[in-house]
Amino acid sequence: MVNRQFVLASRPVGMPKESxxxxxxxxxxxxxxxxxxxxxxxxxxxxxxxxxxNAAKSYAPSVEIxxxxxxxxxxxxVESRNPDYEAxxxxxxxxxxxxxxxxxxxxxxxxxxxxxxxxxxxGVLGMPGLTAYFGLLEVCGVNAGEAVVVSAAAGAVGSVVxxxxxxxxxxxxxxxxxxEKTRYVIDECxxxxxxxxxxxxxxxxxxxxxxxxxxxxxxxxxxxxxxDAVLANLNVRARIAICGQxxxxxxxxxxxxxxxxxxxxxxxxxxxGFLVFDYAGRxxxxxxxxxxxxxxxxxxxxxxxxxxxENMPRALIGLFQGENLGKRLVKV
Amino acid sequence: MVNRQFVLASRPVGMPKESxxxxxxxxxxxxxxxxxxxxxxxxxxxxxxxxxxNAAKSYAPSVEIxxxxxxxxxxxxVESRNPDYEAxxxxxxxxxxxxxxxxxxxxxxxxxxxxxxxxxxxGVLGMPGLTAYFGLLEVCGVNAGEAVVVSAAAGAVGSVVxxxxxxxxxxxxxxxxxxEKTRYVIDECxxxxxxxxxxxxxxxxxxxxxxxxxxxxxxxxxxxxxxDAVLANLNVRARIAICGQxxxxxxxxxxxxxxxxxxxxxxxxxxxGFLVFDYAGRxxxxxxxxxxxxxxxxxxxxxxxxxxxENMPRALIGLFQGENLGKRLVKV
Numbered sequence: 001m002v003n004r005q006f007v008l009a010s011r012p013v014g015m016p017k018e019s020x021x022x023x024x025x026x027x028x029x030x031x032x033x034x035x036x037x038x039x040x041x042x043x044x045x046x047x048x049x050x051x052x053x054n055a056a057k058s059y060a061p062s063v064e065i066x067x068x069x070x071x072x073x074x075x076x077x078v079e080s081r082n083p084d085y086e087a088x089x090x091x092x093x094x095x096x097x098x099x100x101x102x103x104x105x106x107x108x109x110x111x112x113x114x115x116x117x118x119x120x121x122x123g124v125l126g127m128p129g130l131t132a133y134f135g136l137l138e139v140c141g142v143n144a145g146e147a148v149v150v151s152a153a154a155g156a157v158g159s160v161v162x163x164x165x166x167x168x169x170x171x172x173x174x175x176x177x178x179x180e181k182t183r184y185v186i187d188e189c190x191x192x193x194x195x196x197x198x199x200x201x202x203x204x205x206x207x208x209x210x211x212x213x214x215x216x217x218x219x220x221x222x223x224x225x226x227x228d229a230v231l232a233n234l235n236v237r238a239r240i241a242i243c244g245q246x247x248x249x250x251x252x253x254x255x256x257x258x259x260x261x262x263x264x265x266x267x268x269x270x271x272x273g274f275l276v277f278d279y280a281g282r283x284x285x286x287x288x289x290x291x292x293x294x295x296x297x298x299x300x301x302x303x304x305x306x307x308x309x310e311n312m313p314r315a316l317i318g319l320f321q322g323e324n325l326g327k328r329l330v331k332v
Numbered sequence: 333m334v335n336r337q338f339v340l341a342s343r344p345v346g347m348p349k350e351s352x353x354x355x356x357x358x359x360x361x362x363x364x365x366x367x368x369x370x371x372x373x374x375x376x377x378x379x380x381x382x383x384x385x386n387a388a389k390s391y392a393p394s395v396e397i398x399x400x401x402x403x404x405x406x407x408x409x410v411e412s413r414n415p416d417y418e419a420x421x422x423x424x425x426x427x428x429x430x431x432x433x434x435x436x437x438x439x440x441x442x443x444x445x446x447x448x449x450x451x452x453x454x455g456v457l458g459m460p461g462l463t464a465y466f467g468l469l470e471v472c473g474v475n476a477g478e479a480v481v482v483s484a485a486a487g488a489v490g491s492v493v494x495x496x497x498x499x500x501x502x503x504x505x506x507x508x509x510x511x512e513k514t515r516y517v518i519d520e521c522x523x524x525x526x527x528x529x530x531x532x533x534x535x536x537x538x539x540x541x542x543x544x545x546x547x548x549x550x551x552x553x554x555x556x557x558x559x560d561a562v563l564a565n566l567n568v569r570a571r572i573a574i575c576g577q578x579x580x581x582x583x584x585x586x587x588x589x590x591x592x593x594x595x596x597x598x599x600x601x602x603x604x605g606f607l608v609f610d611y612a613g614r615x616x617x618x619x620x621x622x623x624x625x626x627x628x629x630x631x632x633x634x635x636x637x638x639x640x641x642e643n644m645p646r647a648l649i650g651l652f653q654g655e656n657l658g659k660r661l662v663k664v
Contacts, residue, residue: 058598059568059598059600220593223591223593223594224591227593236391242593242596242597243597244597245591245593245594245597248591248593248594254590254591254592255590255591256588256589256590256591257588257589257591258586258587258588259555259556259577259580259586259587259588259589260586261552261555261559261574261577261580261605262555262577262580264574264603264605265574265575265576265577265605265606266390266391266605267605268391268604268605268606268607268610269604269605270602270603270604270605271596271602271603271604272600272601272602272603273593273596273597273598273599273600273601273602274597274600275600278600
């Protein structure tokens with residue numbers, strides 16, 4: 001049986017090109033005792049993957065040239081020699097960019113298909129949802145009535161951040177690119193307001209208009225000039241979670257911008273970088289809460305599904321071009 | 333009796349000029365029941381004063397044009413119609429830039445001249461010492477063995493930060509301008525190492541050399557390129573207190589620099605702006621601790637005393653030119 005994989009062909013310079021990833025075919029290995037064979041149903045593309053393609057170690061090691069590209073997936077067990085799993089089970093795992101994977105069971109998380117579509121294990125009921133949950137509730141902390149601003153608000157993480165903020169009685173203000181996205185965060189996700197940064201020149205004035213009493217919490221997925229504009233509107237004791245900096249992801253040189261630390265000082269604000277993995281011990285209870293909110297309709301989600309394993313590179317590149325609405329997945 | 337005062341004559345554009353402050357003479361008012369008359373012994377000049385000279389409200393209101401410039405002082409009571417005070421008492425208060433002041437007793441803090449010279453109520457046993465104390469121990473939090481970097485290390489706040497870090501078993505690394513200051517922080521204040529930024533081109537490499545295992549805590553008094561360089565060397569879970577941004581104080585336009593938030597994200601660092609006034613309820617016990625450290629010789633301090641009330645403007649301007657070693661005061 002043949003396994004199709006994408007391996008890292010070359011380290012991207014700036015924006016990744018499709019040719020930075022190369023499809024290879026390898027035989028699916030035979031199972032040993034204790035192992036399971038998995039077939040990918042959905043594979044995830046996420047902004048963090050760009051960092052893994054660089055040579056420099058970030059918070060996680062680089063992918064080596066020639067190695068299978070890393071990433072999460074939802075897969076069905078097609079054969080099991082592990083007593084904890086049987087054929088037909090659906091699991092979430094870090095399986096990399098490939099159609100088949102063999103696992104000894106370590107790091108697998110069983111997905112109950114009755115709770116929600118299994119694809120959500122890569123989105124609202126997976127890493128992005130958990131990132132929103134812990135980033136907003138633990139890193140920032142919110143109080144009812146506060147103004148919560150989130151960038152990349154129509155994305156997999158941002159859309160959940162705003163909805164949790166609403167559940168907690170906050171005002172949710174999203175920043176997103178284009179009218180389709182701003183409509184989505186307001187009409188579908190129930191945000192109070194949204195800023196289309198593509199149709200705005202003066203971001204800071206626009207944020208001031210949407211947050212006339214200032215910004216209490218900022219969940220930052222993008223960095224750059226949008227973040228500068230939010231910092232210029234902070235309230236005293238504002239909290240800022242740095243989750244991602246997608247606007248900088250493909251910079252070949254560190255970009256420059258105005259120095260904003262005086263704003264942090266004057267507001268006595270707190271800025272905290274975080275990774276969802278810091279909360280790994282608490283995933284189970286958070287997923288239970290997120291699932292309850294999804295079932296009750298308090299959290300809506302949108303999946304942006306690309307068909308075909310061969311389209312993985314294009315799907316990833318599109319993230320950096322803002323193509324996706326909600327969680328982008330590849331259906332294998 | 334004539335009171336000499338400095339009033340704000342004009343809002344500085346960039347670096348303050350002496351002519352931005354104007355000396356005026358006014359009569360000392362007669363005391364009413366409950367009031368005391370104070371004569372300044374020492375007046376403080378501090379970097380924060382630059383912000384008060386601007387029209388824009390920062391964390392505290394601006395000084396109005398024509399109003400007496402704000403600031404702290406140590407003064408002797410020359411006449412009292414308040415039962416809590418008698419002539420001869422020495423107190424610390426916000427008295428502004430003037431030789432005499434009248435007070436109803438509110439906000440006065442009696443100074444015991446037996447503990448330390450009364451001038452220290454404006455330095456190591458006053459606002460700068462308290463800023464160091466709460467900023468390091470409460471805002472950052474330190475553990476023995478950690479690498480603590482402080483900028484403006486030979487200043488009133490920075491020199492105390494490093495010494496408290498040493499008391500707590502940390503490695504203290506100071507950043508200061510010129511060999512006299514780096515010698516001072518190492519030889520007098522007992523820092524482990526110091527970086528003379530005036531004789532270094534590659535700040536980041538220099539910090540890496542002094543902190544080969546990375547920076548755990550950064551107490552920032554300056555901002556700008558020095559801060560950029562520290563951020564490039566953060567350890568995971570580093571803590572950063574933003575106390576001041578003196579390098580930016582006289583900027584007419586916000587200066588620009590490399591975007592450093594990715595470093596905060598990757599290190600999962602925490603950045604917190606703070607004001608010492610947030611800890612006002614705990615000043616007394618902190619001053620007791622600081623006084624004990626001064627008495628035991630664990631904290632050394634240096635006072636940079638300028639003689640003559642008329643020299644207040646020049647004394648303030650010199651702060652922004654890095655003239656001072658330790659706490660700059662004007663002896664009236």
